[in-house]
Amino acid sequence: ANIFQTAWTGVNERTFVAVKPDGVQRRLVGLILNRFEQKGFKLVGLKLMQASEGLLKDHYIELREKPFYEHLIRYMSSGPVVAMVWQGFNVVKMARKMLGETNPADSLPGTIRGDFCVDVSRNVVHGSDSIQSARREILLWFRQDELICWDESAEPWIYE
Numbered sequence: 001a002n003i004f005q006t007a008w009t010g011v012n013e014r015t016f017v018a019v020k021p022d023g024v025q026r027r028l029v030g031l032i033l034n035r036f037e038q039k040g041f042k043l044v045g046l047k048l049m050q051a052s053e054g055l056l057k058d059h060y061i062e063l064r065e066k067p068f069y070e071h072l073i074r075y076m077s078s079g080p081v082v083a084m085v086w087q088g089f090n091v092v093k094m095a096r097k098m099l100g101e102t103n104p105a106d107s108l109p110g111t112i113r114g115d116f117c118v119d120v121s122r123n124v125v126h127g128s129d130s131i132q133s134a135r136r137e138i139l140l141w142f143r144q145d146e147l148i149c150w151d152e153s154a155e156p157w158i159y160e
């Protein structure tokens with residue numbers, strides 16, 4: 001079955017997560033991948049890329065009126081990012097919890113932002129904020145043939 005034809009709900013729910021340029025520079029990629037793997041989510045897409053200004057402007061289109069918008073686009077294009085797609089039950093909501101709040105000052109210890117950053121404009125990682133944004137962002141960042149459908153041997157130990 002084509003991954004874009006299957007329903008993006010239940011255990012097939014997907015979200016878009018990206019390690020931002022500061023996260024890559026600070027060698028946090030492995031650690032962030034590890035947290036999602038350990039949680040029990042399935043990796044279905046992964047790539048290192050230098051995001052173009054066009055892609056980033058599209059990605060952050062809803063923030064185009066914000067005073068920090070241009071600054072944000074510059075930050076996000078200042079180096080490579082690691083784009084990933086994670087799949088699993090409630091993955092959109094749980095990934096946001098694992099990331100912490102937008103502002104690291106409001107993020108609890110134990111979250112990625114709570115543990116690894118202090119500045120809202122250097123907050124290490126992105127995660128889609130809803131199922132609808134996840135779908136839009138995945139379609140924006142990944143081609144269809146870059147998302148892999150695979151059987152995970154641990155699945156019966158992650159889901160009853």
Ligand code: UDP
Nearest residue numbers: 063068072101102120121122123126127129
């Ligand atoms: N951001 C910023 N200054 C602000 C608010 C946000 O630089 O005052 C940046 C920050 O990197 C954030 C991104 O803009 O992650 C997108 O903001 P959004 O409100 O969508 O937060 P997110 O969904 O990333 O938590």
